[in-house]
Amino acid sequence: MTSSEAVILSSTRAGVRTLTLNRPERLNAANDALLLALTEEVLAAGTDPGVRVVVITGAGRGFCAGQDLGDVSGRDMTFTEHLQATYNPLIRAIRGLDKPVVTAVNGVAAGAGASLALCGDIRLWSASAMLIEVFSNIALVPDSGSTWLLPRLVGYHRAFELMALAERVGAQDGLRLGLCEHVYPDETFAADVQAYAERLAARPAHALALTKRALNAALTGTLDEALDREAELQQLAGDHWEHLEGVTAFKEKRAAEFVRGE
Known part of the structure; x- marks a missing residue:
């Protein structure tokens, strides 16, 4: 508008x-x-x-x-x-x-x-x-x-x-x-x-989306539920290209580039 x-x-x-x-x-x-x-x-x-x-x-x-x-x-x-x-x-x-x-x-x-x-x-x-x-x-x-x-x-x-x-x-x-x-x-x-x-x-969009999802659920859930959810979401984050970019940037001692055509 x-x-x-x-x-x-x-x-x-x-x-x-x-x-x-x-x-x-x-x-x-x-x-x-x-x-x-x-x-x-x-x-x-x-x-x-x-x-x-x-x-x-x-x-x-x-x-x-x-x-x-x-x-x-x-x-x-x-x-x-x-x-x-x-x-x-x-x-x-x-x-x-x-x-x-x-x-x-x-x-x-x-x-x-x-x-x-x-x-x-x-x-x-x-x-x-x-x-x-x-x-x-x-x-x-x-x-x-x-x-x-x-x-x-x-x-x-x-x-x-x-x-x-x-x-x-x-x-x-x-x-x-x-x-x-x-x-x-x-x-x-x-x-x-x-x-x-x-x-x-400029931060990792996929990881932040999963973080928001985890926090929203944790506000009304138990610790055990949060631990299980973290484990599940961590796998989703680890399988995403953002994680590889973050690790690669760390090893190469440069700033990570989390914005690209997705």
């Missing part, structure tokens, strides 16, 4: 597909069109051999202010039906994608926007980024994966407090709590995100 009217803008450079939520006048609050288009773009990136990393960010001064309440007001649809039709497929698509997903949080991430911010494999925040689990302010339950993601990052008790009190978490506190991996200055944020994503894109 290239039109300025598109709710999701898509661009690709150096193996990095950047998907930009494009409702800046609403702080990228999510409506059905945005959620469905973003899910479609994520899935399309997964099947594009030219894409090695996906970045999700927001246009303007916000990442995503959560659900656009005006878009669902008066609609003949239950909360459950709405989540199952829009947010849940998106979160599943991101977590199930066999490519690294970077959420580049350039401003406020509230409600379901906070869930989207947290569900990346890597979370990069700008200095002005802010995360708010705002659901309790309108007497709702955190959704779109927040109840699964947040306690795994900060523990049950801190997660409950953030959700119960709808506390605002700024960039430095987010870094301290483990809600993001890096914080970059606002003025260089886009360039810093692209540079980081390109570093990630």
Whole structure:
């Protein structure tokens, strides 16, 4: 999508597909069109051999202010039906994608926007980024994966407090709590995100896909299951050309080249 009217803008450079939520006048609050288009773009990136990393960010001064309440007001649809039709497929698509997903949080991430911010494999925040689990302010339950993601990052008790009190978490506190991996200055944020994503894109794509698969499963599995899965996935990794290239580069004392026509 290239039109300025598109709710999701898509661009690709150096193996990095950047998907930009494009409702800046609403702080990228999510409506059905945005959620469905973003899910479609994520899935399309997964099947594009030219894409090695996906970045999700927001246009303007916000990442995503959560659900656009005006878009669902008066609609003949239950909360459950709405989540199952829009947010849940998106979160599943991101977590199930066999490519690294970077959420580049350039401003406020509230409600379901906070869930989207947290569900990346890597979370990069700008200095002005802010995360708010705002659901309790309108007497709702955190959704779109927040109840699964947040306690795994900060523990049950801190997660409950953030959700119960709808506390605002700024960039430095987010870094301290483990809600993001890096914080970059606002003025260089886009360039810093692209540079980081390109570093990630230069890594062994097949091995990272298997690593993501193993980590996702390990979050809900036992140690014995993880050990067995590692053994199986290690064979898949060892049989791939990336492994031979990595070993050969090590022996030849040069940088490995993991990007080639596949």
